[in-house]
Amino acid sequence: MITVTDLRKVYRQGNREVVALDGVSLSVPKGSIHGIVGHSGAGKSTLVRCLTLLDSPTSGSVSINGAELSASRDADLRTARRRIGMIFQHANLMDSRTAADNVAHPLEIVKTPRAAIRSKVAELLKLVGLEGFENAYPSQLSGGQRQRVGIARALASDPDVLLCDEPTSALDPKTTDEILTLIQDLTQRLQLTVLVITHEMQVIKRICDSVSLLEAGRIVEHGPLRTVAADLGGRLSSTLLPLPPAETNGSGTVLEILYSGDSASEPVLTGAARTFGMDLNVLAGSVESLAGTQFGHLRIQLPAGADTASLARHLTGQGVAVRVVQEETS
Amino acid sequence: MNFINELMTNPAITKALPKALGETLLMVGVSGFFVLLIGLPLGIFLYTSAPGGLRPMRVTNRIVSDVIVNITRSIPFAILMIALIPLARAITGTSIGALAACVSLTIGTVPFFARLVETALRDVSSGKIDAAMVMGSTRLQIVAKVLVPEALPGLVAAFTTTVVTLVGYSAMAGLTGGGGLGQLAYNYGFQRFDTTVMIVTIVIMVVLVQLIQWTGDAMARRVDHRSAAQAGTKKRRHEPATAV
Numbered sequence: 029m030i031t032v033t034d035l036r037k038v039y040r041q042g043n044r045e046v047v048a049l050d051g052v053s054l055s056v057p058k059g060s061i062h063g064i065v066g067h068s069g070a071g072k073s074t075l076v077r078c079l080t081l082l083d084s085p086t087s088g089s090v091s092i093n094g095a096e097l098s099a100s101r102d103a104d105l106r107t108a109r110r111r112i113g114m115i116f117q118h119a120n121l122m123d124s125r126t127a128a129d130n131v132a133h134p135l136e137i138v139k140t141p142r143a144a145i146r147s148k149v150a151e152l153l154k155l156v157g158l159e160g161f162e163n164a165y166p167s168q169l170s171g172g173q174r175q176r177v178g179i180a181r182a183l184a185s186d187p188d189v190l191l192c193d194e195p196t197s198a199l200d201p202k203t204t205d206e207i208l209t210l211i212q213d214l215t216q217r218l219q220l221t222v223l224v225i226t227h228e229m230q231v232i233k234r235i236c237d238s239v240s241l242l243e244a245g246r247i248v249e250h251g252p253l254r255t256v257a258a259d260l261g262g263r264l265s266s267t268l269l270p271l272p273p274a275e276t277n278g279s280g281t282v283l284e285i286l287y288s289g290d291s292a293s294e295p296v297l298t299g300a301a302r303t304f305g306m307d308l309n310v311l312a313g314s315v316e317s318l319a320g321t322q323f324g325h326l327r328i329q330l331p332a333g334a335d336t337a338s339l340a341r342h343l344t345g346q347g348v349a350v351r352v353v354q355e356e357t358s
Numbered sequence: 359m360n361f362i363n364e365l366m367t368n369p370a371i372t373k374a375l376p377k378a379l380g381e382t383l384l385m386v387g388v389s390g391f392f393v394l395l396i397g398l399p400l401g402i403f404l405y406t407s408a409p410g411g412l413r414p415m416r417v418t419n420r421i422v423s424d425v426i427v428n429i430t431r432s433i434p435f436a437i438l439m440i441a442l443i444p445l446a447r448a449i450t451g452t453s454i455g456a457l458a459a460c461v462s463l464t465i466g467t468v469p470f471f472a473r474l475v476e477t478a479l480r481d482v483s484s485g486k487i488d489a490a491m492v493m494g495s496t497r498l499q500i501v502a503k504v505l506v507p508e509a510l511p512g513l514v515a516a517f518t519t520t521v522v523t524l525v526g527y528s529a530m531a532g533l534t535g536g537g538g539l540g541q542l543a544y545n546y547g548f549q550r551f552d553t554t555v556m557i558v559t560i561v562i563m564v565v566l567v568q569l570i571q572w573t574g575d576a577m578a579r580r581v582d583h584r585s586a587a588q589a590g591t592k593k594r595r596h597e598p599a600t601a602v
Contacts, residue, residue: 080492106494114492120485123584124507133503134493165583185493 030189030221031055035088037074037245048074049085050245056238058188061215061222063232065264066242072225075242076193079223080112081105092188092221110134113182117194119174121166127153127177128162134184152180156210172203179210183218190215192224196231208234229267233318239264253319260286260325260349268318269325274311280330282311282354285343288323296346297326303342306334332356361554370546370555375539379562381456382538385528388456389463390521397468397520398513400427401475402501412487412497427469435466435527439534442466459536463527471520478512479505511582518574522567529563539563 037049048071056062066072077083079090081097090097097108121130131149140148153159156176166174175195182190192211196204212235215222224231232239232253240250241264249256249264256264265286287296301308313326330336333356340350365371404427406412407419430438439462446461447453482505490504506513532540539559547556 080488082488082491102496106496109492110494112492114489116485116489118485120483120489122486122504122508124510124581133490136503137490137493137495137499167583167585181489181493 029056029058029093030223031091031094032079033089033091035075035078035090036086037071037078037083038086048245049078049088051088052242052245052247053088054240054247054250056221056223058221059215059219060237061212061224061235063224063226063236063239064242065226065229065232065239065267067227070242071245072227072242073193074245076191076225079191080114081109110138110185111187112189112191113185113187114191114193115175115178115182115195117197119166119171119178121174121177121181123166126163126165127158127169127173130166130177131180131184133181138185148184149180152183153177155183155214156180170203171199172206175199175203175207176210179207179214183214188221190220190222192222192226194226194228195224197226197228204228204230205234211235233268233316237319254288254321257318257321257323258286258288258349260284260351265325269314269316269323271312271314271325271327274327277309278329278332279357280309280332280334281336281352281356282327282329283336283340284325284327284351284353285348286323286325287346287348289321289347296343296348297328299346300339300342304335304339306331306339327353330356364554365558368552368554370542370552371558374542374546375555375558375562378537378539378542378559381536382525382528382540382566384456385459385463385531385536385538386521386524389460389467389528390517390524392460392464393467393471393520393524394517396464397471398475400468400472402479402505404472404476405479405505406497406501412500427472430465430469431473435462436530436533438462438466439531443534454535454537456537459528459531459534459538463524463531466527467520467524470523471516474516474519475513478509478516481512482508511578511584514574514578514581518571518578521570521574525563525567525570 032052032054035049035052036047039046039048052071052075054062054064064072064075074083078085081090092111097111122133125133128149131152132145135145135148149162153162156179158173158176158180161169161173166177169177190211195211196207199207208231211222211224214220224236226232236253238250238252239256240247242248249262253268256262257268259265269286271284285297297308297310309329309331311327311329313324315322315324317323330339336352336356340352343350400422404419404423407415407422409416409419433441439459442462442465443453445465446458449461450458452458486504486508487500490500495503528536528538529540529543532538532542533544535541539562543556543559546552547559
């Protein structure tokens, strides 16, 4: 479990103070994957550097299983860092080392006996599905294979926390999917605490249990994936279940509705249409399964002169969130 | 026929030339060894102590970089050589001969090599250093296990360039009594108008430099694992990825 409490980072730029992190707090339980999304400049990179103590935060704390990470002495700092395994966007493998030697690197620096290194490396390469690639140099591997080596290397020191900084942003969709499956699988198997920092919503949808939206150094929305997705009108919800822009024809009221879980298995919309005897026009929609729950986000237009209020009441009664985006025009 | 005959009988070529070649090789070899020994750590220091480096040391870096390295590099070697004669005498006990020349050759070339080392180290991506830091590496481990191995192809190329420069400087050292091919060409080729000696010396120097460059290039290729294309045919290539 990793807990971040009120993390602040202020940089000095000449006479100006730049607040890169403005009180970030989050907590991720063991065995779960937390995603942090944000645009570039939101403070993602600073957060990563502060979590790995590559940069020291101005204030606030990071603790793993209750043990404080920030340390004043260099030696303590190095020990603390070993509790976090990290994977990078571009894997950052050593080109002069073979796959096996790259995985062995974190073990070498703590002077692990050679025989122990060999068996651990073999075990890790097997874990990430790279048996037989021990002697390959990074240049001989594909992007996905390089990232697998990076994951094996990150796990070599038996860390409690796996920090993933844009782990799939340099990979193609198919490879992305495979790497995400691997991360998810390892999280379960090794009971890791995983933090994924990304700008790709796809990554969040695929593997995260909970998510935070980082903006201008603050977490502006956070929660379990299911909860934030169900929040109609929320920023995360509208990026998780995006609606394409669609032109509205006619003058009828336009509604956005969001249903999930149980209500998703019922034919809510056709039910409502039948009850009220009106033709509902679906303008745009996004129907997806997130964290094992079915979600539907639709933009619908009612016929002119329809009884919007009672339709909305009916839908709300069935556990569907409703929002009017455009009033009837006459 | 005449030229061949001359080559076989001219004592400057049959007697003096092998000795001069030996002296040149001695100068390049000994000073090359010391340049590597002093220049590599100096170059690493220039890199790590720079602002934003592994261990920034503003003042010391400034002093070493601007004062020592740049000043030494801005003095033409011919002048530096003469200026360093007393130092050479203090270290080797003599002011003439190949060994004495090694002192000024080393001092004149170390800053040059150190700068090339610094540049080669700058090419190592900061991501690799971050990765090593996150593993909990000490600074020394980062130097030994990341910086030097990752920059090795560049370092080998830098040393090759430095040795070639040493060949040139060693010829200059001949003019102040250092011996070697430079002195041979000067004494016989210039002062005695012996064109044959001049030509033979030039040919030997050209061949020497070529050999050094080829060897250096071959070694740089051997230690370079950065691109699959360069990995060559000797190395085992893996099947294209099917799993990933």
